[in-house]
Amino acid sequence: MPELTPKERMAIQRHHMPEQDPEVRNKNFDEVNLGYDAALAMAEAERCLRCKKPVCIQGCPVAVKIPDFIMMVAEGRFKEAAAILKEDNTLPAVCGRVCPQETQCEQVCVVAKKAEPVAIGYLERFVADWERMNIGIQVPEIKEKTGKKVAIIGGGPSGLSCAGDLIRMGHDVTVFEALHEIGGVLIYGIPEFRLPKEIVKAEVDGLKAMGVKFETNFIVGLTKTIDELLQEYDAVFIGVGAGLPYFLNVPGEHLNGVYSSNEFLTRVNLMKAYDREHADTPVFDMTGATVAVFGGGNTAMDAVRTSLRLGAKKAMIVYRRTEAEMPARIEEIKHAKEEGVEFILLAAPIELLGDENGWLRAMKLQKMELGEPDASGRRRPVPIPGAIEEIPIDAAIVAIGNGSNPIISKTTPDLKVNKWGNILVDEATMKTNKKGVFAGGDIVTGGATVILAMGAGRTAAKAIDEYLKNPDVW
Amino acid sequence: MNKILEARFIAPDIKLFRIEAPLIAQKRKAGQFVIVRVHEYGERIPLTIADSNEEEGSITIIVQGIGKTTKLLNTLEAGNYILDVVGPLGKPSEIENFGTAVSIGGGVGTAIAFPTAKALKEAGNYVISIIGGRTKELVILEDEMKEVCDEVYPTTDDGSYGFHGLVTDKLKELINEGRKIDFVLAIGPIPMMAAVAEVTRPYGIKTVVSLNPIMVDGTGMCGGCRAVINGKTMFVCVDGPEFDAHQVDFSILTKRNKMYLPQEKHSLEKFMCNLDKMAMEVENARVNA
Numbered sequence: 083m084p085e086l087t088p089k090e091r092m093a094i095q096r097h098h099m100p101e102q103d104p105e106v107r108n109k110n111f112d113e114v115n116l117g118y119d120a121a122l123a124m125a126e127a128e129r130c131l132r133c134k135k136p137v138c139i140q141g142c143p144v145a146v147k148i149p150d151f152i153m154m155v156a157e158g159r160f161k162e163a164a165a166i167l168k169e170d171n172t173l174p175a176v177c178g179r180v181c182p183q184e185t186q187c188e189q190v191c192v193v194a195k196k197a198e199p200v201a202i203g204y205l206e207r208f209v210a211d212w213e214r215m216n217i218g219i220q221v222p223e224i225k226e227k228t229g230k231k232v233a234i235i236g237g238g239p240s241g242l243s244c245a246g247d248l249i250r251m252g253h254d255v256t257v258f259e260a261l262h263e264i265g266g267v268l269i270y271g272i273p274e275f276r277l278p279k280e281i282v283k284a285e286v287d288g289l290k291a292m293g294v295k296f297e298t299n300f301i302v303g304l305t306k307t308i309d310e311l312l313q314e315y316d317a318v319f320i321g322v323g324a325g326l327p328y329f330l331n332v333p334g335e336h337l338n339g340v341y342s343s344n345e346f347l348t349r350v351n352l353m354k355a356y357d358r359e360h361a362d363t364p365v366f367d368m369t370g371a372t373v374a375v376f377g378g379g380n381t382a383m384d385a386v387r388t389s390l391r392l393g394a395k396k397a398m399i400v401y402r403r404t405e406a407e408m409p410a411r412i413e414e415i416k417h418a419k420e421e422g423v424e425f426i427l428l429a430a431p432i433e434l435l436g437d438e439n440g441w442l443r444a445m446k447l448q449k450m451e452l453g454e455p456d457a458s459g460r461r462r463p464v465p466i467p468g469a470i471e472e473i474p475i476d477a478a479i480v481a482i483g484n485g486s487n488p489i490i491s492k493t494t495p496d497l498k499v500n501k502w503g504n505i506l507v508d509e510a511t512m513k514t515n516k517k518g519v520f521a522g523g524d525i526v527t528g529g530a531t532v533i534l535a536m537g538a539g540r541t542a543a544k545a546i547d548e549y550l551k552n553p554d555v556w
Numbered sequence: 557m558n559k560i561l562e563a564r565f566i567a568p569d570i571k572l573f574r575i576e577a578p579l580i581a582q583k584r585k586a587g588q589f590v591i592v593r594v595h596e597y598g599e600r601i602p603l604t605i606a607d608s609n610e611e612e613g614s615i616t617i618i619v620q621g622i623g624k625t626t627k628l629l630n631t632l633e634a635g636n637y638i639l640d641v642v643g644p645l646g647k648p649s650e651i652e653n654f655g656t657a658v659s660i661g662g663g664v665g666t667a668i669a670f671p672t673a674k675a676l677k678e679a680g681n682y683v684i685s686i687i688g689g690r691t692k693e694l695v696i697l698e699d700e701m702k703e704v705c706d707e708v709y710p711t712t713d714d715g716s717y718g719f720h721g722l723v724t725d726k727l728k729e730l731i732n733e734g735r736k737i738d739f740v741l742a743i744g745p746i747p748m749m750a751a752v753a754e755v756t757r758p759y760g761i762k763t764v765v766s767l768n769p770i771m772v773d774g775t776g777m778c779g780g781c782r783a784v785i786n787g788k789t790m791f792v793c794v795d796g797p798e799f800d801a802h803q804v805d806f807s808i809l810t811k812r813n814k815m816y817l818p819q820e821k822h823s824l825e826k827f828m829c830n831l832d833k834m835a836m837e838v839e840n841a842r843v844n845a
Contacts, residue, residue: 261775262600298640299642301775304643304644304645305583305643305644306579306583326776326777326794329782335789336784336789336808336811338811345780348777354597357597362597362624364816364819440814
């Protein structure tokens with residue numbers, strides 16, 4: 083086939099992601115997006131302009147060599163595409179599904195100036211899935227063993243990404259996980275219909291095949307302290323993620339039927355409560371229920387869409403600003419709307435009302451309007467005096483973010499944290515004030531995205547490698 | 557996977573397990589707990605560590621079979637394995653030499669009170685133990701308590717053994733006798749702990765209770781175990797499990813613990829029905845053989 087001109091490439095329309103019908107999928111936990119097939123992927127790959135200075139790579143927190151792998155897809159060389167992808171991304175099948183590409187690589191894609199950007203995320207997903215399903219996850223080249231040992235605390239995105247890089251550099255890597263499964267938020271938080279657990283497990287198995295060791299049911303700080311780990315390991319990376327959920331601090335939050343999104347999603351995902359036949363862990367019976375989810379992020383969308391799938395008759399997002407300010411990915415908001423989620427915007431819960439047995443029965447909402455921009459640059463919601471509405475609900479899920487888990491900081495008193503308990507690091511190296519100890523992900527930044535945590539894990543891996551070569555410098 | 561070294565019933569439906577857990581045995585302090593999961597679809601349940609043996613690398617837990625998971629756990633025997641055991645979780649008991657300390661345990665609560673009573677004794681306190689049970693056979697760990705306490709008073713609701721009355725009646729008797737009590741630890745059913753708090757409140761006796769709310773991860777991530785302490789939301793798994801009894805909102809705790817009653821009942825019925833089926837199958841197999 084003759085080489086296409088940039089103009090011809092620009093003329094190709096972006097290929098839509100095949101997905102389950104909304105009226106079918108809102109009743110099952112199967113994946114919503116079905117993925118490109120080889121023909122669709124190769125056609126989409128032709129849209130890439132192969133820029134001399136690929137700005138998309140700068141838009142990627144882990145700096146995937148995007149045009150290189152896409153070029154391989156265009157040629158049908160999927161195995162090579164996967165190898166290129168995995169040089170920079172430990173969890174490509176995960177990132178191809180949950181990354182906010184529209185604010186990263188795809189946002190800066192040159193094609194996006196005139197048309198829809200190249201579907202980088204969909205192509206990433208295709209390549210990772212193709213490898214896993216056709217030839218099995220390949221083990222990349224591992225450098226000669228250095229004899230240095232690194233302990234990674236937390237089996238979530240930042241820890242797994244850090245582990246993947248360090249093992250390839252030839253270090254001995256052990257990941258310590260508090261829960262009974264590896265994956266952190268990928269397992270307990272993100273639902274099956276957006277990220278099948280089997281895919282997380284396969285990517286973790288890929289790391290195992292590379293030699294990464296995993297210890298589940300091990301809570302660093304309590305089972306062993308960081309100082310004890312430092313006696314056995316040459317360096318430690320802390321990637322323990324976000325911690326205690328924030329609540330609204332309104333009356334009635336202790337009523338039965340009120341959840342944090344962490345608890346609701348953990349019950350349904352990690353503890354498999356969606357499988358009522360087999361799982362012992364109960365969750366509120368959503369059959370025919372009216373549910374309100376407070377918040378406008380991806381977690382709020384996950385919780386509200388999960389409620390629908392558990393049988394809720396009516397599922398609502400209650401958000402105090404407008405849709406434009408919502409932190410959720412555009413695709414998640416679109417999917418939620420298609421599935422029948424209602425959006426109550428410019429409204430904030432001020433009270434949850436219960437019955438005499440302590441069960442939730444209604445929420446009281448304060449209507450808001452947008453005022454002047456606040457510190458985040460978003461227009462601040464301001465209450466409209468007297469505009470208060472009471473709406474009957476059966477369940478409520480609070481998805482307004484997380485604080486930090488106190489276990490590490492309490493058991494490592496010489497580790498510097500800020501007033502919210504987030505660990506203080508040098509951003510270029512992820513070094514903490516404690517020699518040999520690095521940190522990254524939500525425990526440093528507060529609640530953010532999977533890929534930002536993975537980026538932090540990579541940055542730390544590079545700095546850990548340098549530190550292990552020259553341990554006198556801190 | 558943690559191996560069960562010893563398993564024996566110490567009262568009807570109450571079983572003691574000594575399990576292999578060397579790291580937890582090294583670290584645990586009185587008042588801390590583990591989270592246990594018994595099978596792939598099982599729930600995570602918190603259980604207080606009753607004792608440990610660092611040399612052997614073992615911990616002891618005492619389990620009352622109430623719901624499906626605890627009943628299933630109680631079918632396990634020495635040589636079997638428990639799928640997941642993680643800990644030690646929660647803050648250790650605050651142990652100091654208060655003077656005279658009263659340890660009150662109601663039912664299986666005595667197993668939770670035991671390690672703290674022992675630690676209080678080691679810290680130099682004069683320790684009085686009240687062990688409550690509905691009836692004689694539910695009074696547990698009397699011999700063990702006698703080894704670590706200065707005085708031990710079993711009480712039963714029906715008068716079948718020891719003092720006839722509630723643990724609070726015995727506590728009131730001690731107070732009325734003019735005993736100088738500096739510290740009270742009360743662990744048992746919520747109504748018992750709430751009642752003890754009301755007995756000691758007028759006297760200003762420092763009173764600590766150990767809460768057992770609904771928990772999932774137990775590591776400070778889900779917020780399901782939230783309780784109201786002195787008007788503020790606290791997370792029992794990381795801020796507790798022990799709190800000042802005079803500051804606990806027991807009414808909210810009671811209601812929250814009832815959240816899954818119908819599901820728990822259903823799950824238990826299904827399990828017990830299967831247990832019967834299992835037993836029948838074993839029986840049939842024997843006949844056929």
